[in-house]
Amino acid sequence: MAIQSILFFGYLGDLLGRSRDFDMSDAPVTVRDMRRLLASAGDDVAAAVLNPCVRACVDGMIVRDDAPVRRGQEIAFIPPLSGG
Amino acid sequence: MGCTVRLSPGPLAPDAELRDFLQIVAGKGAIVNFVGVARPVSQAGLPLTGLYLDHYPGLTERTLAGIAASACALFPVEDVVIAHRCGLVEPEQPIVFVGAAAMHRRAAFLAADYLMDRLKTDAGFWKREDDASGSHWIEPTGQDRQDRERWSQPHAGN
Numbered sequence: 001m002a003i004q005s006i007l008f009f010g011y012l013g014d015l016l017g018r019s020r021d022f023d024m025s026d027a028p029v030t031v032r033d034m035r036r037l038l039a040s041a042g043d044d045v046a047a048a049v050l051n052p053c054v055r056a057c058v059d060g061m062i063v064r065d066d067a068p069v070r071r072g073q074e075i076a077f078i079p080p081l082s083g084g
Numbered sequence: 085m086g087c088t089v090r091l092s093p094g095p096l097a098p099d100a101e102l103r104d105f106l107q108i109v110a111g112k113g114a115i116v117n118f119v120g121v122a123r124p125v126s127q128a129g130l131p132l133t134g135l136y137l138d139h140y141p142g143l144t145e146r147t148l149a150g151i152a153a154s155a156c157a158l159f160p161v162e163d164v165v166i167a168h169r170c171g172l173v174e175p176e177q178p179i180v181f182v183g184a185a186a187m188h189r190r191a192a193f194l195a196a197d198y199l200m201d202r203l204k205t206d207a208g209f210w211k212r213e214d215d216a217s218g219s220h221w222i223e224p225t226g227q228d229r230q231d232r233e234r235w236s237q238p239h240a241g242n
Binding site: 007009010011013014057060061062076078079080081082083084 | 120137138139140141142143146147168179180203204205206207208209210211212219221222223224228
């Protein structure tokens with residue numbers, strides 16, 4: 001998945017941009033791998049993606065850290081929900 | 085029985101929502117509706133200039149549909165509607181319209197109350213208040229979480 005766009009919502013969108021491209025040449029296998037891989041991109045990204053309160057989404061579904069990630073899937077990170 | 089969920093960045097007209105809902109639920113004995121409006125004051129006590137509801141297209145609609153489906157499963161209601169704003173909402177503008185229709189009033193009241201308690205904590209939004217001091221992302225209050233917990237207790241809703 002060489003370059004992959006990752007989506008960020010809520011305050012993470014302000015902090016990191018709503019969508020940001022990352023080099024994912026070392027294709028992650030699980031969400032946990034992906035968090036570690038993204039964390040090397042910089043301190044602000046590391047703090048966001050390693051925060052256990054920040055949840056990962058794959059193809060628009062909130063998933064656990066052991067969930068698989070495949071090439072071409074939509075990846076997003078979300079802060080705790082605010083509610084309506 | 086039907087669950088209807090609508091998410092829109094445009095203005096929400098509660099009177100039109102109620103009119104549509106009354107047509108859909110013709111023949112039911114009890115219709116309860118609730119309108120949530122953007123408060124004119126921020127959590128910091130300053131005049132609110134705007135309330136922004138960030139959402140994740142797809143995920144947000146699924147959280148709303150899940151909440152509506154739970155209400156239909158928990159209470160003897162015939163129809164439920166949730167119409168929700170996203171994007172920038174001006175102070176004193178409606179954010180949410182909720183309707184519940186049942187054969188008898190108790191179920192309709194309970195379902196509408198349940199829908200709002202779940203929406204306040206579990207709807208897929210990230211809210212930002214804009215006031216004179218800047219912009220602040222906000223999370224559900226302790227009271228919101230307590231309100232949601234009411235429904236996991238025995239004799240839920242009492």
